Amino acid sequence: xxxxxxxxxxxxxxxxxxxxxxxxxxxxxxxxxxxxxxxxxxxxxxxxxxxxxxxxxxxxxxxxxxxxxxxxxxxxxxxxxxxxxxxxxxxxxxxxxxxx
Numbered sequence: 001x002x003x004x005x006x007x008x009x010x011x012x013x014x015x016x017x018x019x020x021x022x023x024x025x026x027x028x029x030x031x032x033x034x035x036x037x038x039x040x041x042x043x044x045x046x047x048x049x050x051x052x053x054x055x056x057x058x059x060x061x062x063x064x065x066x067x068x069x070x071x072x073x074x075x076x077x078x079x080x081x082x083x084x085x086x087x088x089x090x091x092x093x094x095x096x097x098x099x100x
Contacts, residue, residue: 016079023099031070036089044077
């Protein structure tokens with residue numbers, strides 16, 4: 001099991017973490033750690049990473065958060081990122097995928 005991490009300071013999107021859709025079970029657990037003041041949303045995509053990510057969907061329960069939070073994906077997604085919509089602090093996304 002390898003923890004993958006991306007961070008975003010200030011508004012905007014972090015880089016995407018590309019997931020492995022060839023694992024079974026696919027399951028992903030993640031947590032976001034906040035340093036300072038931010039409002040953030042964890043987002044996922046179904047786009048082909050070989051072509052590029054363009055359409056993002058907000059996680060149903062980890063959206064518009066201001067403190068540390070966690071969640072999971074039980075269904076395959078091809079990428080995950082953190083979007084900071086307000087504040088000048090840092091949101092750090094730590095992601096662990098089953099089977100990796």
